[in-house]
Amino acid sequence: MSHREWQPAEVVRHELPCDEGIAILTLRPTRPLDHRPGQAVPVRTPRHPDRWRWYSPANAARPDGTVELHVRAVPAGTVSRSLVHEVRPGELLHLGPPTDTGLRLGGGRDLLLVAGGTGLAPLRALVEQVAAAPDGRRVTLVVGARTFPELYDSITLDVLQCAYDWLRLVSALSHDPQAEPGERGDALTVALDRRRPDQEVYVCGPPAMLAGSRLRLLAAGVPADRIHLPHRMPTPHG
Incomplete structure (x- = not known):
């Protein structure tokens, strides 16, 4: 992925809401992330610069432009374990362009x-x-x-x-x-x-x-x- 495709995003909040190896990260991208609910975004930490992983934002667009990610540390997951156990507020992550996942909302049914x-x-x-x-x-x-x-x-x-x-x-x-x-x-x-x-x-x-x-x-x-x-x-x- 070229430098033109990704952007920095500051970690403004890092929460561990339970004892199950799950973190909730709130990020503030340099520019608004043009994403729709249900899409996924490739994420990279400079701690592991050659590894990208996909995560779906847990929020629709917010006025302040922040993006919330939910990450579970999997046993063999270098990136996920780093995002859960090592990354701290103030660090920068890299976000790539959002991609549809098949979970787009449509129609008017319940x-x-x-x-x-x-x-x-x-x-x-x-x-x-x-x-x-x-x-x-x-x-x-x-x-x-x-x-x-x-x-x-x-x-x-x-x-x-x-x-x-x-x-x-x-x-x-x-x-x-x-x-x-x-x-x-x-x-x-x-x-x-x-x-x-x-x-x-x-x-x-x-x-x-x-x-x-x-x-x-x-x-x-x-x-x-x-x-x-x-x-x-x-x-x-x-």
């Missing part, structure tokens, strides 16, 4: 959004897009995690749910014995229990979650043209 882990980020951005221009559609956001403490973005989600009566937030806890009966299970199982025939369904999460999602949704009667899963991103060149 939405069923199904998130696993940090796959929540682009789906939360879609919620913010609806909030910026309400059109009467109702949104159900199912957020999956193993246990309640792993619901790392719960405070922001609670604020959104309190602010908008068209938004319904549902937790899906796969390994938490304290979970309510209607919240037990993986995110897609809990979501299908609440699905209505008129909804568009968006799913984003780790590869293991996405692997069989389309087949499960088709088997549950969701029309193929109402299923939205993220594309695999190409590898940016450092």
Whole structure:
């Protein structure tokens, strides 16, 4: 990726909201990032200048131009571990041009959004897009995690749910014995229990979650043209 394609972005906030190796980074790019909710952005840290990784902003465009990224440190992830455990406010990251992922919002149907882990980020951005221009559609956001403490973005989600009566937030806890009966299970199982025939369904999460999602949704009667899963991103060149 040439220098003309990427831009510096200052880390203005670095939060560790839980003990699960997840960080929420707020960045301020040098110039406004022209991104749409659901898109992904290649990110690089000068600590590892030859490695780019894709992350989806968790927000729609903000007046101050900041961008929020949700990053999980994976065991073999050099960049992700650095972003979670080493990067600090004041450092500069590099952002490349945004790219569509297949999670673009369209039509006017109600939405069923199904998130696993940090796959929540682009789906939360879609919620913010609806909030910026309400059109009467109702949104159900199912957020999956193993246990309640792993619901790392719960405070922001609670604020959104309190602010908008068209938004319904549902937790899906796969390994938490304290979970309510209607919240037990993986995110897609809990979501299908609440699905209505008129909804568009968006799913984003780790590869293991996405692997069989389309087949499960088709088997549950969701029309193929109402299923939205993220594309695999190409590898940016450092």
